[in-house]
Amino acid sequence: MRKIMILAGEESGKIYAxxxxxxxxxxxxRTYSDYGFETADLAVFGLWEVLKxxxxxxxxxxxxxxxxxxxxxDAVLTIDYPGMNLKLAAYAKSLGIRAVHVVCPxxxxxxxxxxxxxxxxxxxxxxxxxxxxxxxxxxxxEFVGHPLLEQxxxxxxKVQPDLVALLPGSRRGEVARILPxxxxxxxxxxxxxxxxPAAHKRALGWIREMKLPGNVEVREGGAxxxxxxxxxxxxxxxxxxxxxxxxxxxxxxxxxxxPLLAAFLRRALTGTxxxxxxxxxxxxxxxxxxxxxxxxxxxPELLQENFTVGTVCAHIEPWLKDLALCAQAAxxxxxxxxxxxxxxxxxxxxxxxx
Numbered sequence: 001m002r003k004i005m006i007l008a009g010e011e012s013g014k015i016y017a018x019x020x021x022x023x024x025x026x027x028x029x030r031t032y033s034d035y036g037f038e039t040a041d042l043a044v045f046g047l048w049e050v051l052k053x054x055x056x057x058x059x060x061x062x063x064x065x066x067x068x069x070x071x072x073x074d075a076v077l078t079i080d081y082p083g084m085n086l087k088l089a090a091y092a093k094s095l096g097i098r099a100v101h102v103v104c105p106x107x108x109x110x111x112x113x114x115x116x117x118x119x120x121x122x123x124x125x126x127x128x129x130x131x132x133x134x135x136x137x138x139x140x141x142e143f144v145g146h147p148l149l150e151q152x153x154x155x156x157x158k159v160q161p162d163l164v165a166l167l168p169g170s171r172r173g174e175v176a177r178i179l180p181x182x183x184x185x186x187x188x189x190x191x192x193x194x195x196x197p198a199a200h201k202r203a204l205g206w207i208r209e210m211k212l213p214g215n216v217e218v219r220e221g222g223a224x225x226x227x228x229x230x231x232x233x234x235x236x237x238x239x240x241x242x243x244x245x246x247x248x249x250x251x252x253x254x255x256x257x258x259p260l261l262a263a264f265l266r267r268a269l270t271g272t273x274x275x276x277x278x279x280x281x282x283x284x285x286x287x288x289x290x291x292x293x294x295x296x297x298x299x300p301e302l303l304q305e306n307f308t309v310g311t312v313c314a315h316i317e318p319w320l321k322d323l324a325l326c327a328q329a330a331x332x333x334x335x336x337x338x339x340x341x342x343x344x345x346x347x348x349x350x351x352x353x354x
Contacts, residue, residue: 002027003073004354007064007088009042009081011170011199012239016079016102016147016347023351030071035063040202042081043171050083061087068092075354079103090121100124100353104132104141108284124353128346130339131284144349145342148239152246152337157228157330161323163193164316165226165249166216168207169236170199175206177256178236184309185234187213189320195230197223231326232319234312237275241299245278245336250329252315253279253301276301278336285339298332 004027008017021029032042037060050057061084068076068091076092078085080103089099104127107115115136125141127133133141168179186194194216198204207218223240227233227247235241237255244251253276274280279297300315319326
């Protein structure tokens with residue numbers, strides 16, 4: 001029986017891991033959770049947040065290296081979460097174990113000097129965006145398409161005109177920094193219903209700790225269903241913004257990090273004008289010489305000091321007043337899916353790489 005270790009440190013990666021695991025019939029699979037580590041504990045963001053838990057992350061690394069060494073899987077598949085996962089993949093490869101990583105680190109945005117180290121750490125890199133393999137040596141990286149596409153094919157939007165989606169992120173720090181602003185936005189529009197799909201049970205608890213306006217409903221999960229039915233959305237930067245694009249839900253992307261990390265990112269992010277995946281895909285395709293008819297980016301971005309109650313309201317209010325403007329925004333987002341298709345099925349190609 002083949003032994004496969006699948007390591008996903010965040011909720012979005014865990015979704016892909018579950019789908020890959022379904023394809024591994026006859027294989028024994030182990031994950032972070034088999035060694036006592038859950039994604040809600042692993043998924044922290046920001047320099048200060050990581051430093052506060054540095055001893056925990058050192059323990060995670062030691063534990064998982066020991067697990068790789070003692071269990072000796074036939075392959076280690078790491079999914080995103082590069083700060084930890086690339087180190088564990090490199091350790092596996094040093095032991096002669098096949099190391100495959102899913103989701104290209106964002107070398108196109110910052111620090112391209114990491115490319116040789118990534119190539120040395122892995123046997124194969126599976127990329128979700130078509131412009132990424134060209135950054136690496138031939139044969140190392142493969143564009144497999146985006147796994148989300150298969151889940152959205154055939155889904156139709158059935159808009160509830162009075163419903164707005166709020167997605168504040170899945171990490172505690174994200175919820176703490178982003179949700180209070182979104183709740184104030186909801187208070188500005190008492191005639192509309194606002195819904196928050198908690199990413200997991202812990203997030204549900206964090207959200208319910210806050211004082212929620214009467215027109216705000218909290219749900220456990222169901223983000224996709226909400227995005228398909230909402231008139232528009234305000235979404236924290238991350239995979240959820242790509243889901244919003246694939247749902248063709250008019251969306252404002254928002255994000256805020258601590259001042260130290262913000263200062264670092266402003267200096268480091270030199271390879272992209274945007275942080276949102278839909279906007280990056282749209283922009284990169286133009287850079288490759290493809291026709292881009294719409295000069296307006298598909299998803300407005302409000303970051304750091306630009307993320308306020310007033311700026312969010314200024315962006316969503318036209319959509320709340322005019323459904324025709326919503327339709328125009330949805331049309332722009334609808335073009336993103338075509339740019340993410342490969343010549344095969346993404347999950348199947350990842351399994352083949354093992």
